[in-house]
Amino acid sequence: MSRAFLVVMDSVGIGGAPDAADFGDAGANTLAHIAAECAAGRAEVGRSGPLRLPHLDGLGLGAACRLASGAEVPGLTAAPSGRWGAATEVSRGKDTPSGHWELAGVPVPWDWTYFPDTQPAFPEALVAEVCRLAGTAGILGNCHASGIPIIERHGAEHLRSGWPICYTSADSVFQIAAHEESFGLDRLIALCAALAPSLHAMKVGRVIARPFTGQVGAFQRTANRRDFAIAPPAPTLLDWAASAGRMTHAIGKIGDIFSHRGIGRLHKGKDDLALFDHLDRLVAEAEPGSLTFANFVEFDSLYGHRRDVAGYARALEVFDSRVGTFLTRLRPGDLALFTADHGNDPTFRGTEHTRERVPVLAAGVGAGEIGLCAFTDMAASVAAHLGIPAQGPGRSFL
Numbered sequence: 441m442s443r444a445f446l447v448v449m450d451s452v453g454i455g456g457a458p459d460a461a462d463f464g465d466a467g468a469n470t471l472a473h474i475a476a477e478c479a480a481g482r483a484e485v486g487r488s489g490p491l492r493l494p495h496l497d498g499l500g501l502g503a504a505c506r507l508a509s510g511a512e513v514p515g516l517t518a519a520p521s522g523r524w525g526a527a528t529e530v531s532r533g534k535d536t537p538s539g540h541w542e543l544a545g546v547p548v549p550w551d552w553t554y555f556p557d558t559q560p561a562f563p564e565a566l567v568a569e570v571c572r573l574a575g576t577a578g579i580l581g582n583c584h585a586s587g588i589p590i591i592e593r594h595g596a597e598h599l600r601s602g603w604p605i606c607y608t609s610a611d612s613v614f615q616i617a618a619h620e621e622s623f624g625l626d627r628l629i630a631l632c633a634a635l636a637p638s639l640h641a642m643k644v645g646r647v648i649a650r651p652f653t654g655q656v657g658a659f660q661r662t663a664n665r666r667d668f669a670i671a672p673p674a675p676t677l678l679d680w681a682a683s684a685g686r687m688t689h690a691i692g693k694i695g696d697i698f699s700h701r702g703i704g705r706l707h708k709g710k711d712d713l714a715l716f717d718h719l720d721r722l723v724a725e726a727e728p729g730s731l732t733f734a735n736f737v738e739f740d741s742l743y744g745h746r747r748d749v750a751g752y753a754r755a756l757e758v759f760d761s762r763v764g765t766f767l768t769r770l771r772p773g774d775l776a777l778f779t780a781d782h783g784n785d786p787t788f789r790g791t792e793h794t795r796e797r798v799p800v801l802a803a804g805v806g807a808g809e810i811g812l813c814a815f816t817d818m819a820a821s822v823a824a825h826l827g828i829p830a831q832g833p834g835r836s837f838l
């Protein structure tokens with residue numbers, strides 16, 4: 441029985457989204473701009489020279505980027521040996537849940553609620569609810585922010601007063617940063633869990649616990665981040681597989697993103713290399729007929745949002761070498777599909793995601809151009825490969 445491995449390289453966009461200007465992102469191109477910076481010798485920290493991704497490029501990554509956007513992709517010029525194409529998103533959000541749900545077959549049918557970029561950013565009733573649940577007289581932050589500067593700005597006051605640091609971003613999120621020892625990790629997680637239902641009812645996509653440790657001047661976020669996400673609006677590829685009696689394996693954030701619907705086994709890890717160890721184990725062990733769905737978040741969280749071009753390039757190169765070994769372990773009948781959920785161009789202004797097309801790179805199913813397709817076509821294709829019924833608007837390209 442065929443197996444499928446669906447691998448999301450979080451934020452590895454390839455430009456060219458027809459509605460990029462609606463998001464303020466005209467011209468953004470995560471992959472092409474990283475490749476250009478590398479070729480120009482401006483991404484020399486911890487790596488050097490032109491971007492080298494022989495395995496992903498061999499499947500068609502450079503070709504997909506040129507198709508999506510018409511951009512030059514220096515260093516990525518292989519003749520593809522996989523099935524390759526570029527996918528366009530229709531959901532009105534460039535966030536992780538929108539991207540993942542849509543590539544799992546379900547575009548988002550609603551408009552997300554975003555908090556205004558004002559100070560305060562949050563309505564009084566919400567602040568009052570946070571205070572009631574946390575047992576504090578107030579909150580810190582109450583604004584749009586990037587996660588590291590906000591704890592540097594308010595961390596000392598947080599340790600003094602015990603007030604939680606609440607912030608949002610261009611995503612539909614309510615994030616709470618709090619110190620693991622002084623505020624308490626369990627208390628932070630419980631606070632986020634208690635707040636989530638009312639925020640979900642407002643169509644705020646996620647409540648996110650952002651714990652940190654350390655002393656003033658040396659705060660560090662920990663791996664104990666927890667996302668409380670709104671549930672997908674309809675059954676996704678994971679549910680289609682589970683209800684057809686197939687085993688589903690979720691690596692990394694996939695469980696959280698899908699509100700734990702349709703998940704057979706969860707495989708978490710402290711970083712992306714640990715997550716790739718799970719993928720390597722599952723390519724050896726996963727059951728016939730099973731679906732393995734993986735998210736590799738560090739491209740986005742460590743390098744895209746931090747606008748760290750060299751770091752992003754280095755992470756891509758390390759990932760690519762792991763992909764090389766992984767591909768040799770696929771069995772006859774296996775499909776491996778590499779894609780992304782949105783962009784996060786580290787050369788672009790600001791610190792947010794960017795609206796882009798994403799690569800579609802399929803191994804194990806021959807060679808050839810898929811062309812431009814829809815995010816939902818990926819779910820339909822995986823379902824067709826597994827021989828399970830699909831739902832929704834997607835069409836298989838296999």
Ligand SMILES: O=P(O)(O)O[C@H]1O[C@H](CO)[C@@H](O)[C@H]1O
Pocket residue numbers: 536585586587588608609610611613615648650741745792
């Ligand atoms: O800057 P940090 O806290 O990492 O926030 C980032 O992570 C959040 C969720 O993915 C987004 O809102 C984005 O802004």
Ligand SMILES: [Mn+2]
Pocket residue numbers: 450451535536740781782
């Ligand atoms: Mn993402």
Ligand SMILES: [Mn+2]
Pocket residue numbers: 740741745793
């Ligand atoms: Mn992100």
